[in-house]
Amino acid sequence: MSERHDIFSAPVRADIDNWIAKYPPEQKQSAVMAALRIVQDANGGWLTMELMDAVADYLAMPKIAVYEVATFYSMYELKPVGRHKISVCTNISCMLSGSEQVVAHLQDRLGIRLGETTEDGRFTMKEVECLGACCGAPMFQIGRDYYENLTPEKIDKILDSLD
Amino acid sequence: MTTVNIEIDGKKLQVDSGSMVIEAADQAGIYIPRFCYHKKLSIAANCRMCLVQVEKAAKPLPACATPVTDGMKVHTRSPKAIDAQKGVMEFLLINHPLDCPVCDQGGECELQDLAVGFGKDVSFYSENKRVVKSKNLGPLVSTDMTRCIHCTRCVRFGEEIAGIRELGATGRGEHMEIGTYIEASMDSELSGNVIDLCPVGALTSKPFRFKARAWEMTQLDTVAPHDCIGSNLHVHVRNNQVMRVVPRENEAINETWISDRDRFSYEALNSQDRLTTPMIKVNGVWQATDWNTALENVVRNTRKIIDQDGAGQLGCLASPSATTEELYLAQQLLRGLGSNNIDHRLRQLDFSDEDLAPAFPGLGQSIAALETVDAALLIGSNIRKDQPIAAHRLRKAAMRDAAIMFVNPVNYDFHFPVAANVACAPDRMVAELGGIVKALLALTAGQAPPGLTGLLDNIETTPAHRSIAGHLNRAGKATVLMGNYAHAHPHFTQLRALAGVIASLSDAALGYLTEGANSAGAWPAGAVPHRSATGQAGMNAADMLRNPRKSYWLLGVEPELDCANAPVARAAMQAAEYVVALTLFRNASLEASCDVLLPIAAFAETSGTYVNAEGVWQSFAGAVKPVGDARPAWKVLRVLGNLFGIDGFDYMSSEEVLAKVRAQATGDQPDNRLLWRAPGAWATSKGDLIRIAEVPVYAVDSLVRYATSLQQTRDAANGAIYINSILATRFGLAQGMPAIARQGKEEVTLPVVIDNRLADNSVLIYAGIPGSVNLLSDLSPLTLHKA
Ligand code: SF4
Ligand code: FES
Ligand code: FES
Numbered sequence: 045m046s047e048r049h050d051i052f053s054a055p056v057r058a059d060i061d062n063w064i065a066k067y068p069p070e071q072k073q074s075a076v077m078a079a080l081r082i083v084q085d086a087n088g089g090w091l092t093m094e095l096m097d098a099v100a101d102y103l104a105m106p107k108i109a110v111y112e113v114a115t116f117y118s119m120y121e122l123k124p125v126g127r128h129k130i131s132v133c134t135n136i137s138c139m140l141s142g143s144e145q146v147v148a149h150l151q152d153r154l155g156i157r158l159g160e161t162t163e164d165g166r167f168t169m170k171e172v173e174c175l176g177a178c179c180g181a182p183m184f185q186i187g188r189d190y191y192e193n194l195t196p197e198k199i200d201k202i203l204d205s206l207d
Numbered sequence: 208m209t210t211v212n213i214e215i216d217g218k219k220l221q222v223d224s225g226s227m228v229i230e231a232a233d234q235a236g237i238y239i240p241r242f243c244y245h246k247k248l249s250i251a252a253n254c255r256m257c258l259v260q261v262e263k264a265a266k267p268l269p270a271c272a273t274p275v276t277d278g279m280k281v282h283t284r285s286p287k288a289i290d291a292q293k294g295v296m297e298f299l300l301i302n303h304p305l306d307c308p309v310c311d312q313g314g315e316c317e318l319q320d321l322a323v324g325f326g327k328d329v330s331f332y333s334e335n336k337r338v339v340k341s342k343n344l345g346p347l348v349s350t351d352m353t354r355c356i357h358c359t360r361c362v363r364f365g366e367e368i369a370g371i372r373e374l375g376a377t378g379r380g381e382h383m384e385i386g387t388y389i390e391a392s393m394d395s396e397l398s399g400n401v402i403d404l405c406p407v408g409a410l411t412s413k414p415f416r417f418k419a420r421a422w423e424m425t426q427l428d429t430v431a432p433h434d435c436i437g438s439n440l441h442v443h444v445r446n447n448q449v450m451r452v453v454p455r456e457n458e459a460i461n462e463t464w465i466s467d468r469d470r471f472s473y474e475a476l477n478s479q480d481r482l483t484t485p486m487i488k489v490n491g492v493w494q495a496t497d498w499n500t501a502l503e504n505v506v507r508n509t510r511k512i513i514d515q516d517g518a519g520q521l522g523c524l525a526s527p528s529a530t531t532e533e534l535y536l537a538q539q540l541l542r543g544l545g546s547n548n549i550d551h552r553l554r555q556l557d558f559s560d561e562d563l564a565p566a567f568p569g570l571g572q573s574i575a576a577l578e579t580v581d582a583a584l585l586i587g588s589n590i591r592k593d594q595p596i597a598a599h600r601l602r603k604a605a606m607r608d609a610a611i612m613f614v615n616p617v618n619y620d621f622h623f624p625v626a627a628n629v630a631c632a633p634d635r636m637v638a639e640l641g642g643i644v645k646a647l648l649a650l651t652a653g654q655a656p657p658g659l660t661g662l663l664d665n666i667e668t669t670p671a672h673r674s675i676a677g678h679l680n681r682a683g684k685a686t687v688l689m690g691n692y693a694h695a696h697p698h699f700t701q702l703r704a705l706a707g708v709i710a711s712l713s714d715a716a717l718g719y720l721t722e723g724a725n726s727a728g729a730w731p732a733g734a735v736p737h738r739s740a741t742g743q744a745g746m747n748a749a750d751m752l753r754n755p756r757k758s759y760w761l762l763g764v765e766p767e768l769d770c771a772n773a774p775v776a777r778a779a780m781q782a783a784e785y786v787v788a789l790t791l792f793r794n795a796s797l798e799a800s801c802d803v804l805l806p807i808a809a810f811a812e813t814s815g816t817y818v819n820a821e822g823v824w825q826s827f828a829g830a831v832k833p834v835g836d837a838r839p840a841w842k843v844l845r846v847l848g849n850l851f852g853i854d855g856f857d858y859m860s861s862e863e864v865l866a867k868v869r870a871q872a873t874g875d876q877p878d879n880r881l882l883w884r885a886p887g888a889w890a891t892s893k894g895d896l897i898r899i900a901e902v903p904v905y906a907v908d909s910l911v912r913y914a915t916s917l918q919q920t921r922d923a924a925n926g927a928i929y930i931n932s933i934l935a936t937r938f939g940l941a942q943g944m945p946a947i948a949r950q951g952k953e954e955v956t957l958p959v960v961i962d963n964r965l966a967d968n969s970v971l972i973y974a975g976i977p978g979s980v981n982l983l984s985d986l987s988p989l990t991l992h993k994a
Contacts, residue, residue, distance in 0.1 A: 093389065106372035111388040115377040 051098055056086050060102065073105040076113050080120055089129065090121035118172045126161045126168040128206050131185040134171050137178035146182050147171075149196045153203065166206075211277040216284060228270040228281055229257055239283050240292060240321045242299075242406045243358040244271035247463055248367055254358050256299070256321065258291035259283045267291035289325070296326045302337050302381075303407070304353050311349075312408030314421035318356060339384050345392030346919035347399055347467060349416050355385050355409040361401040368464065369395035370602055370622025385409070394921050395622075396595045396904065399470040403453060403463075414474055414916045415451040419443070424450055427830040430817050431461075431469035432528050432724045432810040433907060436574060436596045437819030438465045442473070442811050442830045449473045449811050449831055459575055460819070466595035467920070468904060468911055473811065475791075475913035476834070482793040482806040483835025493798060498836065502843075505803055506850045508785045509544070512758045518545030522751040524770065525734050526763035527551045527723025528908050529840065530815025531824075532864040534725070534734035536844035536856075537762050543853035547736050547745025548756065551729040552694075553770045554722060554902070554974075556985055558747045560700040561737055563882050566872075567730035570820040571718035571879045572686060578603040582610040582626075582682035584643075584675060584715070586706055587636065588690020589619050592904040592922065594720050597820075598622070610678035614639050616692060616899045617971060618964040627674040632969040633899055634892040634986050637698050640705035641666045641889075644712070646676035653712040658885025665891075676713075685715035691722050692901060695771060697985045698890045707880055717879040720820060723908065728818035731872035755779040761788040762840065763807070765909055767796050771900075773980040774953050789840050792909055796977075807840040808833035810910060814861045815841070816868075826865065892968075896934075896991065898948070899971040900984030906975035926978025928991070929962040929971035938991045945994035948972060950987040955979055956994050 052060070063078040076099065083095045096114055100107040114120045118131065130150065134143045147169075151157055154167050161168040177183045180192025191202055209224045215232050222231040227250070232239050242254040252272035259270045262280040267288060270281070282288050300322065307313045339352040357376065362385065365372045373395065377388045387393075393401075401410050424443040431438040438461035443451050452473045454465040485501035486493050512520055523541050525534055529551070538549045552558070570577075577583070577600035591598040602623040605611045610626035613619070618630035629639050641659075646668045648655055655663065668676075679685045687710040693702050710717040721727065729735065736745035746754070752766075752775050759780065766776035780786055780800030788801045791809045798804075807813075812833040816826040833839065841861050848856030858864050903924040905917045917923065928946050930938075940946050940959045947956050948970060957978055965971055970989055972979050982989075 106366075106375075108372050108375035108377075108388055111377050112375045115388070116379045118379075 051094065052083065052102070053086065056082055064103070073103045073109070076103055076105065076110060077117070079103060080110070080114055084120060089125045090123060118170070124161070126165050128167050128186050130167060130169045131172040131175070132158070132169065133173070133175050133177070133181070133183050133185075135174035137174070138182040141181040143182040145196070146184065146194050146199065149199055153200070167203075211275055211279075213275050213277070213279040213281065215281045222275055224275065226275055228259065228261075228268075228273045228275055228279075231275055232270065232281075232283065237283060239270045240325055241271060242317060242321075242356060243360060245360055245363075245404060248360060248363045248404075251359050251363060254299070254356065255295045256292065256325075258288065258295060260285045260288040260291075292325045293327055296322060297330055297332070299356055300326065300330060301332045302353075303356060304336060306354075310351070310354065310408035311411040311416055312354075312405075316408060317406035337381060342386040343390060343392070344387065344410075345394070345398075345921075346916045347413055347471060348393055348402060349411045349413040350386075351409055351411070352384060352386065354407045356407055357383060357385065358406060359385070360404040360406070361385065361410060364401055364404055365395070368400070368599065369397045371395055373398075374401075392921060396467055396592055396922065397464060397599070399467045400454075400464050412451060414471055419445050419450045427828070428455060429811055429827040429830055430724075430825045431465065432817070433468050433472065433911060434466070434594045434596075434724060435721045435726060435820040436460060436594050437724060437817050437823065437825050438469050438596055439825070440465065440469060444830055447831045449476050459573065460821075460823070461596050462599075464596060464599065468595075468907075468917065471917050472911045472914040474915055474917075475910045476809055476811065476831075478792065478913045478915075480792045480794060480913060481809075481834050481837070482790055482804055483837060484806060485836065486793070486804040488798075488802045493804075498838070501803055501805060502846060502850055505787050505805075505847065508802070509758060509787075509851075512785060513544060516757050519548070519745075520757035521546040521760070522548035522746065522756040522758070523550075523760040523762065524553060524748055524751070524764045524766065525549065525551045525729070526769065526908060527553065527721070527726045527729060528910075529725060529729075529734075529763050530813065530861075531725060531728035531732045531818060531868055532815050532861045533762060533840045533844065534729050534732035535864055535868045536841055536848065536858075537760070538733040538739075539855065540844055540848050540851070540853065541760070542733075542739055543848065543855075544851060547739050547743050548751050549734055549745060550736055550748035550751065551723070551726065551734045553748050553764065554695040554984070555699060555747075556695065556697045556749055556771050557699040557701075558749065559886070560703060560884065561735070561747070563884065565879050567727045567818065567822070568719035568721045568820075569727055569822050569879065570688075570720070571716040572821075574600060574819070574821050577601050577686070580604050580609055580682070580684050580686050582612070582678040582685040582715075584612045584614070584679060584685075584687045584709065586614050586640065586687070586689050586702060587693030587696055588613070588615065588688060588720060589617070589692065589901065590688075590690055590720065591619065591621055593691045594820075597720065610682070612675050612678060614643070614675075616966070616969055617901070618966075620964070626678055627671050629671050629675075630964070631966045632892065633696065633897045634890065634895070635966075636696065637662075637701045637705065637890045638666055638892065639672070640702060640709065642668045642672035643675050644705055644708050646672040647680060647709060647712040650676055650680045651712055656708060656883040656885070658883075659708065661885075662889040679709065679713035679715060682713070682715075685713050686710075686718055687713075687715045688718045688720055690720045692899075694719070694721060695900065695902075695984065701886050701890055704883065704886065707883070711880065718820070719879065722902075724819075725817045727820055727822060728816065728824075731818070732868050733871075752776050752779040755782040757783060758785040759783055759787070761786065761790065761801070763789065763791065763909065765790075765794070765796060766800065767980045768906070768912070768975050768977070769908070772983045772985060773974070774983060777980065789843060790909075791837075792913060805843055806833070806835060806837035807843060808837050812837070813839035813841070816861075816865050824869075826862075893988075894968065895986075895988035896968055896970055897986055898950070898982060898984065898989050899965075899969050900974040900979075900982070901971060902975040903973045906973065912975075924973050924976040925960070926957050926973070926976055927960045928957045929960045929965060930991070931963050931965045931967065932961050933967060934965075934970070934991070935959065935961050939993060940991065947992040947994050948982065949990045949992065950983050953981045953983065955981045
């Protein structure tokens with residue numbers, strides 16, 4: 045077998061092992077989502093092919109099964125992203141409450157379209173499905189934080205506060 | 208199993224309580240439309256085409272995922288059911304291109320059929336359809352992924368049947384795509400089955416692409432010509448040409464699957480290299496001629512040799528994939544001329560127990576029974592590539608936690624968990640089996656037969672031996688199988704003797720997985736030198752070549768590629784005065800060694816019978832006429848019999864020949880337990896480098912060797928020197944570097960491939976390919992040198 049998971053640092057490996065321990069030994073692939081998140085965080089917010097293959101090896105699962113997970117969920121990135129990832133919800137509740145304006149305002153202000161990254165590498169903007177915060181629609185997520193009941197003014201203030 | 212009473216479309220049925228509505232309907236001949244459901248795959252219930260109305264259920268239910276319950280009343284054609292089915296069809300067609308006129312599936316597309324049967328004329332959908340980039344899955348499977356309806360049959364096939372997950376569904380919702388995600392070929396030896404499974408034209412056959420329409424072809428039956436399983440096939444024929452090959456369902460043999468080798472080897476039938484007319488060599492120059500001249504030439508020259516030097520100078524080497532009828536007539540002819548030198552065991556080197564051998568080498572159990580074993584020990588077998596359908600049965604057993612174990616020269620990749628594995632150099636295999644015997648003796652009350660102790664004294668059992676012995680001993684149902692490599696092993700009889708001891712100590716069935724499609728038919732047909740009506744024994748294949756004869760008849764054989772010890776075979780052909788080849792192809796090697804080339808009918812061109820490893824006799828008719836002037840070999844041999852004036856050659860049909868073999872074979876029951884006989888001396892390893900002369904999956908016979916698409920796959924034979932990294936370091940060799948492998952005065956120069964599946968002291972150089980014909984396949988010590 046190849047030793048590709050050597051590309052994981054010791055803390056990353058410890059973190060993944062921690063998750064593996066939560067499941068029965070013959071079901072360690074249950075840790076795939078956590079493992080992908082951990083290696084993505086350790087890699088500046090995105091997953092390389094090499095990293096996904098290493099996760100597959102580490103969890104003894106087919107590579108394609110890891111690609112399936114990584115391409116299904118919008119929290120995994122398969123291309124480099126900016127320092128701040130703005131995930132704008134455009135699903136039904138947010139759409140009815142004006143997510144189109146949110147997107148339009150972000151596009152004007154940042155000069156990028158959905159799925160793109162600003163040239164200075166600060167912001168990436170992407171469209172996501174319902175994040176379960178419909179009561180605060182329209183909303184987006186930056187990093188780990190939710191921002192709700194967005195207006196253009198509020199958006200400006202949020203963006204100004206980020207480095 | 209308990210049964211329940213249900214009613215489908217007013218028809219009262221009694222069905223097994225565990226079944227789904229769709230299974231009950233299928234059994235009763237009531238058709239429910241479906242895409243994702245397939246009886247051999249797990250239930251995904253993702254296409255929703257099978258919606259039916261069930262009384263007392265609020266909504267339509269998917270028939271494939273709804274278990275039957277007592278008193279259930281199902282309507283498959285009620286207005287509510289039809290409405291649901293039409294709705295699903297409309298959704299499915301949203302993103303499906305309307306490109307049936309340029310789609311290869313047209314005319315045999317489940318979506319097309321169901322759209323006609325269950326679709327509406329108009330759709331509410333007026334937005335753009337999505338487009339998905341097609342993937343390159345290699346030389347066998349062609350893709351048009353825009354047509355995919357996401358039934359995931361192909362994905363489940365990979366996971367559940369092929370045992371390698373190559374395809375998957377990446378992306379989400381509208382962006383979901385079926386593919387390998389990164390560019391990768393499908394390398395499963397069963398990959399072609401996804402072509403049959405895909406209900407639409409997303410996955411189609413690459414070699415067959417754009418060649419013919421389903422309705423232009425006639426479907427005929429035949430039997431696969433490459434391995435001892437005898438998968439049942441349909442050939443699809445147009446204008447007397449085989450256009451493609453697909454499986455014919457036979458639950459007892461191949462279920463609904465066939466190997467890629469059986470599916471795509473038909474390409475060779477239409478090869479440019481087919482021999483289409485008889486040829487004779489006149490003063491060193493090849494001339495096309497007619498059958499009369501060619502056969503008279505054969506009779507005249509053969510007679511001359513017999514008159515001058517005796518019939519013992521005549522030898523016949525026959526392909527183990529020749530039909531039973533061909534093999535019978537070949538031996539009848541030869542024996543009629545006074546020679547018993549006939550053999551089909553072309554790669555075998557050790558024949559010393561043949562007097563004890565069973566009536567024919569068989570599996571000792573049914574093919575289907577392989578999936579019910581609790582433990583299996585395979586000796587010298589790459590079963591996954593050599594007999595893919597048998598491997599699938601074993602895989603099913605392994606998935607039920609059966610212990611599948613190997614003693615092999617290579618640590619092969621299997622598509623199921625391997626419970627214990629011994630990978631060792633070829634000259635260590637005898638000792639490794641001895642270790643297993645010793646471990647079994649320690650576990651059981653069994654006795655070692657006399658003569659065995661000499662071997663066992665010097666053997667230390669290892670944890671692997673004890674693990675194998677333990678699994679076999681514990682198993683309720685166990686089997687020991689000897690594979691292709693074991694048969695070709697220079698100490699085959701010692702391996703067989705030990706396998707027999709292991710089988711009797713562990714109460715396991717002993718079975719043989721043999722080369723070619725018809726080894727099991729060759730024995731009752733008499734295509735072995737020691738089974739003649741007169742009791743006289745002739746020379747076996749290896750003897751005939753080691754002690755060159757003046758004249759050879761080759762039946763579907765290319766000596767350098769099909770026989771053990773290629774250089775010996777070549778030398779014998781060169782030394783011979785007169786060589787006749789009944790052959791499918793013409794090539795430089797045959798032209799150099801032969802004096803007459805007679806074109807014979809290939810697979811699908813001739814009638815005949817194959818006997819599979821289970822002992823099932825399967826007869827087939829010719830599906831197409833042979834190319835050019837080629838003739839079925841049984842007819843050629845019959846005419847030769849008449850021209851030689853031998854009695855008993857007045858057959859009118861191949862069935863009459865078969866009847867003759869059948870009459871002699873009645874009562875033949877394979878008893879694989881040989882009488883014990885200790886060899887003179889047990890083989891021991893001297894620590895030399897030994898060549899592993901494995902025959903790769905797409906080099907086993909001339910038909911596959913000429914099948915162009917198979918030759919482009921990753922399994923196609925590679926002329927290379929495979930060694931593990933320890934050996935590479937020892938000899939200062941690296942990946943890709945040319946190296947010389949030398950045995951005495953024979954040598955080859957080939958690139959090095961580092962392969963850590965190999966044990967120490969072994970060098971894998973594939974046999975059956977032109978690049979290795981200068982090497983022996985016995986235990987001759989081999990040396991490696993930098994080129
Ligand atoms: S490629 Fe064919 S078999 Fe595979 S999911 Fe698509 S439609 Fe189904
Ligand atoms: S629709 Fe936007 S959070 Fe639910
Ligand atoms: S066949 Fe039942 S849901 Fe697909």
